[in-house]
Amino acid sequence: MRPTRLDDARIKDARRRIDPVFLDTPLYRCEPLDQLGCTVSIKLETANPVRSFKGRGTELVTSLLAESGARAAVCASAGNLGQGLAWSGRRRGLDITVVASSSVTPAKLDRIRALGATLELVDGDHEAARERAAALSRREGIRLVEDSLDIETCEGAATIGLELADAAPSADVVLVALGGGALATGVGHVIRSRMPGTEMICVQPAGAPAMTRSWHARRVVTTDSATTIADGVAGRFPIPAVLEDLLLVADDAVLVQEESIVAAMRLLLEHAGLVVEPSAALGIAAVLEDPARFAGRDVVTIVCGSNVDPDAYRRWTARS
Amino acid sequence: MRPTRLDDARIKDARRRIDPVFLDTPLYRCEPLDQLGCTVSIKLETANPVRSFKGRGTELVTSLLAESGARAAVCASAGNLGQGLAWSGRRRGLDITVVASSSVTPAKLDRIRALGATLELVDGDHEAARERAAALSRREGIRLVEDSLDIETCEGAATIGLELADAAPSADVVLVALGGGALATGVGHVIRSRMPGTEMICVQPAGAPAMTRSWHARRVVTTDSATTIADGVAGRFPIPAVLEDLLLVADDAVLVQEESIVAAMRLLLEHAGLVVEPSAALGIAAVLEDPARFAGRDVVTIVCGSNVDPDAYRRWTARS
Numbered sequence: 001m002r003p004t005r006l007d008d009a010r011i012k013d014a015r016r017r018i019d020p021v022f023l024d025t026p027l028y029r030c031e032p033l034d035q036l037g038c039t040v041s042i043k044l045e046t047a048n049p050v051r052s053f054k055g056r057g058t059e060l061v062t063s064l065l066a067e068s069g070a071r072a073a074v075c076a077s078a079g080n081l082g083q084g085l086a087w088s089g090r091r092r093g094l095d096i097t098v099v100a101s102s103s104v105t106p107a108k109l110d111r112i113r114a115l116g117a118t119l120e121l122v123d124g125d126h127e128a129a130r131e132r133a134a135a136l137s138r139r140e141g142i143r144l145v146e147d148s149l150d151i152e153t154c155e156g157a158a159t160i161g162l163e164l165a166d167a168a169p170s171a172d173v174v175l176v177a178l179g180g181g182a183l184a185t186g187v188g189h190v191i192r193s194r195m196p197g198t199e200m201i202c203v204q205p206a207g208a209p210a211m212t213r214s215w216h217a218r219r220v221v222t223t224d225s226a227t228t229i230a231d232g233v234a235g236r237f238p239i240p241a242v243l244e245d246l247l248l249v250a251d252d253a254v255l256v257q258e259e260s261i262v263a264a265m266r267l268l269l270e271h272a273g274l275v276v277e278p279s280a281a282l283g284i285a286a287v288l289e290d291p292a293r294f295a296g297r298d299v300v301t302i303v304c305g306s307n308v309d310p311d312a313y314r315r316w317t318a319r320s
Numbered sequence: 321m322r323p324t325r326l327d328d329a330r331i332k333d334a335r336r337r338i339d340p341v342f343l344d345t346p347l348y349r350c351e352p353l354d355q356l357g358c359t360v361s362i363k364l365e366t367a368n369p370v371r372s373f374k375g376r377g378t379e380l381v382t383s384l385l386a387e388s389g390a391r392a393a394v395c396a397s398a399g400n401l402g403q404g405l406a407w408s409g410r411r412r413g414l415d416i417t418v419v420a421s422s423s424v425t426p427a428k429l430d431r432i433r434a435l436g437a438t439l440e441l442v443d444g445d446h447e448a449a450r451e452r453a454a455a456l457s458r459r460e461g462i463r464l465v466e467d468s469l470d471i472e473t474c475e476g477a478a479t480i481g482l483e484l485a486d487a488a489p490s491a492d493v494v495l496v497a498l499g500g501g502a503l504a505t506g507v508g509h510v511i512r513s514r515m516p517g518t519e520m521i522c523v524q525p526a527g528a529p530a531m532t533r534s535w536h537a538r539r540v541v542t543t544d545s546a547t548t549i550a551d552g553v554a555g556r557f558p559i560p561a562v563l564e565d566l567l568l569v570a571d572d573a574v575l576v577q578e579e580s581i582v583a584a585m586r587l588l589l590e591h592a593g594l595v596v597e598p599s600a601a602l603g604i605a606a607v608l609e610d611p612a613r614f615a616g617r618d619v620v621t622i623v624c625g626s627n628v629d630p631d632a633y634r635r636w637t638a639r640s
Binding site for chain 1 (some may be wrong): 628
């Protein structure tokens with residue numbers, strides 16, 4: 001197999017750099033979800049100070065930055081990376097600026113501010129925020145943390161893979177939310193090298209399909225818009241290097257409908273007692289849409305975030 | 321200090337016997353709860369196959385039972401012990417019978433059945449279930465697992481204390497839900513010996529105050545009824561030996577109103593993204609009722625269970 005950009009030794013080292021509060025997260029079978037026709041195990045990435053897996057990557061990147069004497073960093077964020085970077089930067093004395101679309105979930109923006117980061121809002125979507133963050137980085141001469149492109153964001157996420165390889169080495173399937181690709185390439189890299197019998201399936205909303213279309217086309221495909229409640233994975237411009245890696249590690253990439261995402265959120269609330277944000281429900285949505293594919297198999301789904309707007313969440317999970 | 325019934329060496333050994341899925345649970349500061357005027361850290365005991373801390377005790381008791389060649393056990397349960405015993409017994413080939421009041425949360429009864437236990441419902445409350453379980457034990461000649469009285473249920477819970485002592489040795493306050501007393505005496509035993517500067521406060525619903533009244537009176541006080549939504553802690557007849565231990569380890573025991581429990585559940589949903597059952601919200605309810613007591617202090621609250629009935633939970637957490 002051609003190697004990805006990720007490096008096993010660096011991933012192992014990442015575990016040493018990441019605050020333990022983000023590591024060794026719960027992995028457990030949720031039997032009430034047997035009703036889906038398969039065995040579902042939850043890898044829970046929400047029980048930490050920023051309520052998403054992003055802290056793994058931001059811990060790694062800020063640890064290296066602080067070591068190099070840097071004083072500041074900037075990122076574009078759909079909400080969760082910004083919280084992670086703000087949290088990790090604060091504890092290492094780094095000035096953090098987060099650029100976000102003004103359409104980002106208000107609860108996420110509030111948390112980024114509360115964590116002491118400078119928050120700059122831009123009109124337009126996440127891609128506009130990425131451009132603005134890059135411009136700020138050039139102007140200020142500070143590090144731009146680019147989700148999925150920067151190897152630390154992938155290798156931080158890859159530590160989830162190490163934990164899966166230790167605790168669930170014989171899982172049949174791992175379902176991973178697909179957005180920019182940090183989580184998918186990170187976890188996928190480890191699955192490919194350490195879980196040879198495991199199928200790694202990426203799941204993306206049909207309303208924001210750029211990376212999935214790119215994976216199937218084996219070249220970058222962009223989209224004109226991204227319309228989904230799964231704000232954490234709503235990019236339009238896949239990064240070529242990340243796609244290259246994803247082509248090496250993913251067994252499949254599938255799209256799911258908004259209704260399935262909502263149904264999956266409701267299922268996780270009612271039968272697993274978990275509040276999850278839409279991106280974190282993508283795995284279960286994929287099972288709901290294609291139960292035959294997963295029938296009787298041991299499925300692990302990574303519940304990657306729980307940062308929801310309370311009102312929107314109530315609406316999504318209200319009894320229909 | 322006079323010793324409790326609990327033993328440090330056995331608690332240490334318990335960690336070896338308990339399935340790792342129940343151990344080393346998340347402990348993290350939840351900054352959005354700073355609005356309460358204190359620093360709140362969550363010890364999360366819900367991300368496991370039975371969604372409560374009870375698995376720690378039932379793992380210990382069934383491990384010892386299986387070692388001794390036993391084939392069966394019976395317990396009375398308000399819902400969570402039964403799930404734990406059913407889960408732990410199943411994996412060790414033990415026949416488990418659970419006796420419960422017919423008023424127990426239906427979701428909990430469903431889970432006990434689904435885990436393969438024989439479920440027997442009795443009219444009346446939890447005390448009636450305790451009597452019936454004892455009678456069954458005598459008739460069948462099988463082990464009666466008595467929550468809080470049986471030292472394994474306390475020493476299993478005490479492993480939470482070990483984790484707190486390792487990760488939060490300088491916490492100012494640990495808030496513990498108080499029902500029969502297994503959790504409180506278990507965690508309290510370790511706090512007393514390993515966290516000398518930490519105040520251990522038990523919290524019970526004002527509608528089910530027997531153990532708290534007993535603690536203040538320093539003798540067993542029973543009540544005629546127990547009326548609370550916190551079904552996990554609704555006993556009426558405190559066990560003398562457990563009260564003795566509680567008198568040795570608790571710094572205080574306080575009562576909270578039903579409205580505070582509901583407000584705490586809502587707060588944990590909206591600001592921590594956590595589904596909790598009423599018993600698991602008792603700590604936050606105590607802070608809500610007496611903010612001055614906790615102002616500026618580092619408070620740990622043990623979120624001990626998330627087994628809620630979806631409809632009741634929706635009602636409790638609906639916007640007023």
